[in-house]
Amino acid sequence: MDTLLPRVDSVVLNVSEGEEKCRALGEASWDRLVEVVGHRMARQEGIYAERYRVADFPSAEEIELLQLETGGG
Numbered sequence: 001m002d003t004l005l006p007r008v009d010s011v012v013l014n015v016s017e018g019e020e021k022c023r024a025l026g027e028a029s030w031d032r033l034v035e036v037v038g039h040r041m042a043r044q045e046g047i048y049a050e051r052y053r054v055a056d057f058p059s060a061e062e063i064e065l066l067q068l069e070t071g072g073g
Contacts, residue, residue, distance in 0.1 A: 011033050012025075028068055033066065036065045037058045037066075040056060
């Protein structure tokens with residue numbers, strides 16, 4: 001995985017379940033994302049809107065630390 005992630009209010013993490021399916025793990029605020037996995041994010045200079053290069057997915061431990069909201073009420 002290598003992507004440019006724009007700075008947003010919150011991020012939904014998805015996992016692939018085959019070629020054309022994915023499943024949402026949950027949502028984290030931008031601040032929480034930076035706190036837990038900011039070391040995986042590299043700000044890209046000279047791009048508008050502000051974007052961060054992310055080359056790998058959070059580990060299972062990091063996903064747990066993110067305390068994702070699942071929208072289950």
